[in-house]
Amino acid sequence: MGNEPIIEVKNLTKTFNDFVAVDSISFDVRKGEIFGLLGPNGAGKTTTLRMLSTLARPTKGTATIGGYDIVENDTEVRKLVGIVSEKMIMYNRLTARENLWFFGSLFNIPKKVLTKRIDELLELVQLTKWKNAQVGRFSTGMRQRMNVIRALLNMPRVLFLDEPTLGLDPQSSVEIRDFIIKLNQENDTTIIITTHMMVEADLLCDRIGIMDHAKIVALDTSTNLKKMISGADTTILKLEIGNLSPNIIEAIRTCKCTDAVSQENSTHLRIIAHGDEAFDSVVDAVRAKNGKINSMENLQPTLEDVFLHITGHQVRDSVEQKVPMEPHGPSAQQKRRIR
């Protein structure tokens, strides 16, 4: 992976009337890396991708792709990029080949080259057998594979993927992910992917930008992001409480040491807390409400915890002050606590 940036984003902003969808974000993407934008729905990921792929015009700020400005040189940018949007871009009444042929012909690719490329792409995702069938009859998994190869017709240097595994069964998701990795490794395609699935971001991405409320709130490799919380005096607890009630959750939430609480199911809570007394305070809070603790686990941080940690903070105060950006090693205290 080279270190030179292929995408440079500066203060990119998009507003719809009064609503700020993307609020002055800046980041670089290096040539050949898989870059993830992680965040909940409505965080501004899709809008960012749409602006970078020239489908939407930024309200303020600039970005360049391969040195071309996304507004001034949009035609050049379009030649360089491919976009797999959340919606399936294909015409149901056309066959797989006709669809690819139509979109390919918009890129002025010579006929011979295009024919060969379509055959190769169909082969690559094992759709050759179905090339003359109308895509409306395809399964969701097949359609998503079509959706991905459509974006590859112009052999893009940069590929944008907007929630590429949304609504797919686990097997199809794995296929798409493997395909993305293969594309990145064999063709050196730079990939920018949005997802709200932490696991997916963790599996795929070299670096991850966490987006929330139109801003990028953290940006680093997955390992470094996790260090961000595990290194400080932060504890991640998984609690099983037999008689879990909103009262108990509220009691934990209002604990001085608690950073964030999320309920995983009817009996399990995931808690991010800090300080030496984290354990005791949480247990006391549960007991005070007559909660019955069935089991308690101390966990290794996942991206999910990072996200919860950051956004949990943000809900109450501003993120920037509280998130320790310097990674620390695991503390002795934390090790002692592990049962």
Next chain:
Amino acid sequence: MSNVGAKTLLSHSFRIAWKDTMELFRNKMMLVMLILMPLFMMVMVGFIYSSDTSMSNVPIALVNQDSGYGNSTVASQTFTTVLQQINNSTGMMKLSNVSSVDEIKTLVKNGEIDGGIVIPSNFTESILTGQQGTIIIITDQSNPQMSSTIQSALKSVFDQMGTMLAQQNVMGLNSSVNYSNSLAIVKPYTVTTEGIVEGNSTYFDFIAPGIIAMTVMMSVMTGLPAAISQEKEVGTLDGMMAAPINRLSVILGKTLAQTARGLLQGVIILVLAVGLFGVTIHGSVLLVFGLLLLGVFSFVGLGIVLTSFAKDQETAMMLMMTLMFPMMFLSGVFFPIQQMPWYMQGISKFLPLTYASQALRKVMVLGADIPAISTELTILIVFGIVMIAIAVPVFRRMMTR
């Protein structure tokens, strides 16, 4: 724009048009609708308005209360005979005999008949004693249109009978006058009408050009927003916009596809009009198609503006409905503009459809050539250019929102 640019613009437009047409032809349901819609329109308008006499077999009851003069009821007998004779040739009424005025009223209320004719008791007496004979017509006021038609039809029957009677009277007064002379004395003036082209024209001749113009032009005005907003909603528009193409080729391609579709419908209507409803095209068929294309051109700009406003398919449909109805009625497709109040006539002057259907009517019905419709042509061209000049910048802005 450079030559190469124009060439790729056109090539992309054709690709998009090809794709749209392909989709349409694979959509069997749409295809059936495409043919059925004009067929329904034709059949309905055609059969409701096609015949010269607008009514037939209207049930009418007849009451003869004539008590006679002396022993003679000659006047009422003549009346019923002539009435039946005339009716046999026109087939307008289905006559039945009833016994009283009250019975007629009951039958009208029950909806079994649409009106009644009453011969009063002193009918023969009045005629034979040199007085005016009176006939009473009973009409159904709940259906004013029908009742006025019956009235005017019966009036013409009576008029004809009155003339016959007067002719006989004149002959009786002076034996040197023969039958045809007597007509000249009774009715010294007569009117015959003559058209510009041979043959009678029906309401259908009037309406067919209008419907054709409307169908073709609406396909662009409403089809364009519908097609583009649909692609926007499904997301496929992004696939086109992500390619390095001129934004205009999207609109151009869509317009091409919609025009082809509109023209296809226009041809179907034309064939139906000629084949089923006996419409004759007096002018050049080529000019008819030229006019239809010009109509499309004049509507493209309007279609693009609407597209820019229609954020989704639902809005597009609403816009289409709201605009289509006034257009249909105000541009003189179904009713002559002269029938409208002055302010509506004023509005209709701003609608390109008015001029398109007017020009098409002149060509199809009157066999007009290009000089004869130069005013309409000029207006359509100017309207088209102005609308496109407004539409293109609006569209460009909309596409890169």
